[in-house]
Amino acid sequence: ADAQLLDTLVANGFITEAQANSMKGSSSDKDPVYVTPKRSDTKKLVIRGRAQFQFGYVSPSSDVDGAPTNDYSTFEIRRLRIGTQGSLYQNLKFDFRMNLLPEGANLDTGTMVYTGIDGVDIGVGKTKPVIGMEEATSSTDIITIERSYAANFFAAEKNVGMWAEGEAGPIALVAGIFNGENENDNVIDSDLDSHFQYNLRAGFDASDYLPEDMSAGIFFDTIQNQDNDSDEAYQFEQSYSLGAEFEVGAFGIMGNLLWGTLTEEEADVTGVVVMPWFYVTPKLQIVGQYDYLDSNTSDTIGVQSRYLGRAAIDDAKGDSDADEGDKWQSWYLGANYYISGNNLKVMGGVAYSTLENEGTDQVEAVTVYGALRMRF
Amino acid sequence: ADAQLLDTLVANGFITEAQANSMKGSSSDKDPVYVTPKRSDTKKLVIRGRAQFQFGYVSPSSDVDGAPTNDYSTFEIRRLRIGTQGSLYQNLKFDFRMNLLPEGANLDTGTMVYTGIDGVDIGVGKTKPVIGMEEATSSTDIITIERSYAANFFAAEKNVGMWAEGEAGPIALVAGIFNGENENDNVIDSDLDSHFQYNLRAGFDASDYLPEDMSAGIFFDTIQNQDNDSDEAYQFEQSYSLGAEFEVGAFGIMGNLLWGTLTEEEADVTGVVVMPWFYVTPKLQIVGQYDYLDSNTSDTIGVQSRYLGRAAIDDAKGDSDADEGDKWQSWYLGANYYISGNNLKVMGGVAYSTLENEGTDQVEAVTVYGALRMRF
Amino acid sequence: ADAQLLDTLVANGFITEAQANSMKGSSSDKDPVYVTPKRSDTKKLVIRGRAQFQFGYVSPSSDVDGAPTNDYSTFEIRRLRIGTQGSLYQNLKFDFRMNLLPEGANLDTGTMVYTGIDGVDIGVGKTKPVIGMEEATSSTDIITIERSYAANFFAAEKNVGMWAEGEAGPIALVAGIFNGENENDNVIDSDLDSHFQYNLRAGFDASDYLPEDMSAGIFFDTIQNQDNDSDEAYQFEQSYSLGAEFEVGAFGIMGNLLWGTLTEEEADVTGVVVMPWFYVTPKLQIVGQYDYLDSNTSDTIGVQSRYLGRAAIDDAKGDSDADEGDKWQSWYLGANYYISGNNLKVMGGVAYSTLENEGTDQVEAVTVYGALRMRF
Known part of the structure; x- marks a missing residue:
């Protein structure tokens, strides 16, 4: 409207034509070029991303023959994702994100969600079937540098599917169906019995029934993945998670029980995570985590991969099986400094971990972590 | 110009300094950050993309020993592309698009086009040598869920090259030269005889000579690909397409004849596509397609890959050659609902297909398709 | 502030309410959608990219048995990169760039830099440990179509690390530590002795001490890469570069001496580059380059890969070792036409190159280059 306004002001005799022209001229000279979506149906378009730089050092020891005795350290780009999200019309949102790493790029998640039905959103695309409290938390928001090994062991890979999610008062429900084969592959392989995995989630937010400085929630998730075979996208036949979170003032605690049956070995596996935290100041948080994973079958559990x-694994190239067992325990203590919430933070932590097999110690290790995480 | 205008208005005594300052202040407080191109030479920059989600189910049968008897179904991301396009100066346009899929990312097309010569555009980069009516139509605009097998069989992969395209009244011409080896590889291999493929296209738009509710066009394409060898980017020595399209009111029909000689086997292959359509309402379209492919040499034709x-192919891992033949026929019937033209649409269709070899039935199949397609 | 300004003008009685409304209405009707960063912490966000299209033809000859006698030519996309850069807050800059090529996509560079300390910037992420005058020059700014073989031979791959860079008057210093193994892999392999490579750089800009139409600088770089093994990211145990650049009016010259010891073979290698240039007009530049590489061990030097x-290499698949030697020399003469500086330019050049081994001619070749380079 600038040019129009200037013309109006000239017409009304409040500025001179020369004044108007000088302003128009200088304006168009400096006019910046803004990036736009290509088509006018697109009502919103943002660019987003996250970058996570990470240091790790691990010092393992073991009595097992040939087991790791070497320390290992690295500095790496843990995650780097660039994405674009927006909406076509009022009610159709899209969100496409790319993994962009030195070793290659691919589609991390790519979804379209219809939000036009009251109380229920319908989605389609590649996303994560979610099981467990930590998996339900974005990697930009987790308060330990790595999720627990229990969480990782029960986690399902992102895959292509469809889902619906809805809320009714304090209750939230999600139901999804995903390709059950070929993790991170777009396409179901042509088996006699192509199959799907089903993800059901229910949450209850008790915060409205609690005093003002308290919040709490209870969450149940399951993945049903029957008729699985060797090309499985998810290693469990079925898995379950029951979790709760409670916050009061600067203190919070999360507990998570996970259990399920592996397709191969038919082992029953149980995981437990207990994670208390405390904000020393609004920007400085202390976090502890107890991480427990137990299998009723030997050699079916490994170690935290990172x-x-x-x-x-390196030494397992030799003849050591120190990285196979049936009982994992790990204790983590860390601190997070939130320079700007989860948009920019520095994290540090140390973990002591053990793996046993049939009651024998396999490996124990101290791991030291440091991380710088940003998003835009 | 806002600040300048405000200052002028103050100088001219029409608003007070306080009014001006309040407007300046509130403006800069809320100023959103807009994404811009890095350099001021860039006169335009847009972000674009397309996402295509697709369901497929196929039920094949055959009398051939060991031939497929299993049904197959999938839900997949058929295409997901993100791109940026714009112009440096008035006459130099660039357009870079990425394939972004769970299985990986790469450059789909990347072109620079000079539009400063009257009537002729000159382009350079990776794009598709085009042969055939359906290949000339973007995947966002095709009206069947998959292009015909005839179209796919004659299609050339995108490759790096140079081209010129011009229009003179109702006539359009395109001439291009592309790397003839190593499809989707950037670089010609160092053979004794590196070679190129040549793409020539001519179109005649008869619409101006027809009554107002009619449009029609005739199109001829060829790819000349002599001196080919085993690293060929395109499987034909030479190929030709003659196509026509005619629309009157809500009804339209496309016909396409394709023929050429394969480098290996030296088989002569002929394809025919006939595709009528009808708009029941401006948003609902019915489409039929007859798809025919014939070779004078047995075992040189396969089946629609999707x-x-x-x-x-799966069962062919055994000892069946039910997916090789010399005569393919397929009948498709589908409906498309255009929520917002080709920016957002839902498609459904069913196809009945047969493959014969030397007069014997190899495989017959019913395929059911569903698709959701968007672009931004 | 437009709407506010209009309201103010109405309130002050200088335009009518109808005039104001008409301007407001027409403005909001046409409001374009601008792309924005997702989060308000992001103070700046730009989209950038470069595309480099390139033609090459080489005609080699040799007396060595089985050595190349075939000419080779190609047209290719030399580089295509798309990136996004911006700042979180005043002092934290990020810059993520993707290689996007027909053969695949990955992270080219991805960095975060803190600029809040006076005189020193601290960076983290994937970038290039820099050694040599040409490696210190971006591929958008180099004035030969390819960097010299001496520069390429001493160059280090981009890798993940941390660095600090500072300036004090005419002196610039950079110190960096990078993963020393697995070039272009994110992660250090778990060897007994994971190791790092160290990059130190110092520059002195003498321009302030010279007459106005002269500029000059001297630059020293080193990479220290001890404890290297077979997974090395960089082939030298240690390497050094001493370079100088001098410009007077339209004339300039660069000289670079490089030396170091290869980890395998423990060969001592020396490189020399001399590159004069002259601007015939402000847009037309003539460039010459002498490129010399010498090893004290036979068969440790190859040929310019592009x-x-x-x-x-192709013919070396046979039994020729014409592409191995101990002494490389190459003479390049080229011209660059800067349509818009380094934002858009056309380059052409021809090189005569020889490789010797123990005083015997291995291969000599004439290479013709052409290039179109743009950035946005």
């Missing part, structure tokens, strides 16, 4: 797994 | 090919 | 390497 970073103990790299050291242990 | 989705029959996945089922048939 | 494009002689492709021809020579």
Whole structure:
């Protein structure tokens, strides 16, 4: 409207034509070029991203023959994602995100969600079937540098599917169906019995029934993945998670029980995570985590892949099986400094971890972590 | 110009300094950050993309020993592309698009086009040598969920090259030269005889000579690909397409004849596509397609790769050659609902297909398709 | 502030309410959608990219048995990169760039830099440890179509690390530590002795001490890469570069001496580059380059990989070792036409190159180059 306004002001005799022209001229000279979406149906378009730089050092030890005795350290780009999201019309949102790493790029998540039905959103595309409290938390928001090994062991890979999610008062429900084969592959392989995995989630937010400085919630998730075979996208036949979170003032605690049956070995596996935290100041948070994973079958559990797994796996190239067991325990203590919430933060932590097999110690390790995380 | 205008108005005594300052202040407080191109030479920059989600189910049958008897179904991201296009100066346009899929990312097309010569555009980069009516139509605009097998069989992969295109009244011409080896590889391999493929296209738009509610066009394409060898980017020595399209009111029909000689086997292959359509309402379109492919040499033709090919190829891992033949026929009937033209649409269709070899039935199949397609 | 300004003008009685409304209405009707960053912490966000299209033809000859006798030519996308850069707050800059090529996509560079300390910037992420005058020059700014073989031979791959860079008057210093293993892999492999490479750089800009139409600088770089093994990211145990640049009026010259010891073979290698240039007009530049590489060990030096390497390597599949030697020399003469500085330019050049081994001619070749380079 600038040019129009200037013309109006000239017409009304409040500024001179020369004044108007000088302003028009200088304006168009400096007019910046803004990036736009290509088509006018697009009502909103943002660019987003996250970058996570990470240091890790692990010092393992073991009595097992040939087991890891070497320390391992690295500095790496843990995650780097660039994405674009927006809406076509009022009610159709899209969100496409790319993994962009030195070793290659691919589609991390790519979804379209219809939000036009009251109380229910319908989505389609590649996303994560979610099981467990930590998996339900974005990697930009987790308060330990790595999720627990229990969380990782029960986690499902992102895959292509469809889902619906709805809220009714304090209750939230999600139901999804995903390709059950070929993790991170777009396409179901042509088996006799192509199959899907089903993800059901229910949450209850008790915060409205509690005093003002308290919040709490209870969450149940399951993935049903029957008729699985060797091309499985998810290693469990079925898995379950029951979790709760409670916050009062600067203190909070999360507990998570996970259990399920592996398709191969038919082992029953149980995981437990307990994670208390405390805000020393609004920007400084202390976090502890107890991480427990137990299998009723020996050699079905490994070690946290980042970073103990790299050291242990390396030596397993020899003849050591120190990285296989039936009982994992890990204790983590860390601190997070929130320079600007989850948009920019520095994290540090140390973990002591053990793996046993049939009651025998396999490997124990101390891991030291440091992280710089940003998003835009 | 806002600040300048405000200052002028103050100088001219029409608003007070306080009014001006309040407007300046509130403006800069809320100023959103807009994404811009890095350099001021860039006169335009847009972000664009397309996402295509697709369901397929195929039920094949055959009398051939060991041939497919299994049904196959999938839900997949058929295409997901993100791109940026713009112009340096008035006459130099660039357009870079990325394939972004769960299985990886790469450059789909990347072109620079000089539009400063009257009537002729000169381009350079990676794009598609085009042969055939359906290949000339973007995947966002095709009216069947998959292009015909005839179209796919004659299609050339995108490759790096140079081209010129011009228009003179109702006539349009395109001439291009492309790397003839190593499809989707950037670089010509160092053979004794590196070679190129040549693409020539001519179109005649008869619409100006027809009554107002009619439009029609005739199109001729060829790819000349002599001196080919085993690293060929395109499987034909030479190929030709003659096509026509005619629309009157809500009704339209496309016909396409394709023929050429394969480099290996030296088989002569002929394809025919006939595709009528009808708009029941401005948003609902019915489409039929007859798809025919014939070779004078047995075992040189296969089946539509999506989705029959996945089922048939799978069993061909055994000893069946039910997916090789010399005569393919397919009948497709579909409906498209245009929520917002080609920016957002839902498509459904069903196809009945047969493959014969030397007069014997190899495989017959029913395929059911569903698709959701958007672009921004 | 437009709407506010209009309201103010109405309130002050200088335009009518109808005039104001008409301007408001027409403005909001046409409001374009601008792309924005997702989060308000992001103070700046730009989209950038470069595209480099390139033609090469090489005609080699040799007396060595089985050595290349074939000419080789190609047209290719030399580089295509798309990136996004911006700042979180005043002092934290990020810059993420993707290689986007027909053969795939990955992270080219991805950095975060803190600029809040006076005189020193601290960076983290994937970038290039820099050694040599040409490696210190971006591929958008180099004045030969390819960097010299001496520069390429001493160059280090981009890798993940941390660095600090500072300036004090005419002196600039950079110190960096990078992963020393697995070039272009994010992660250090779990060897007994994971190791790092160290990059130190110092520059002295003498321009302030010279007459106005002169500029000059001297630059020293080193990479220290001890404890290297077979997974090395960089082939030198240690390497050094001493370079100088001098410009007077339209004339300039660069000289660079490089030396170092290879980890394998423990060969001592020396490189020399001399590159004069002259601006015939402000847009037309003539460039010459002498490129010399010498090793004290036979068979440790090859040939410029683009494009002689492709021809020579091809025939080396036979039993020729014409592409191995101990002494490389190359003479390049080229011209660059700057349509818009380094934002858009056309380059052409021709090189005569020889490789010797123990005083015997291995291969000699003429290479012709052409290039179109743009950035946005």
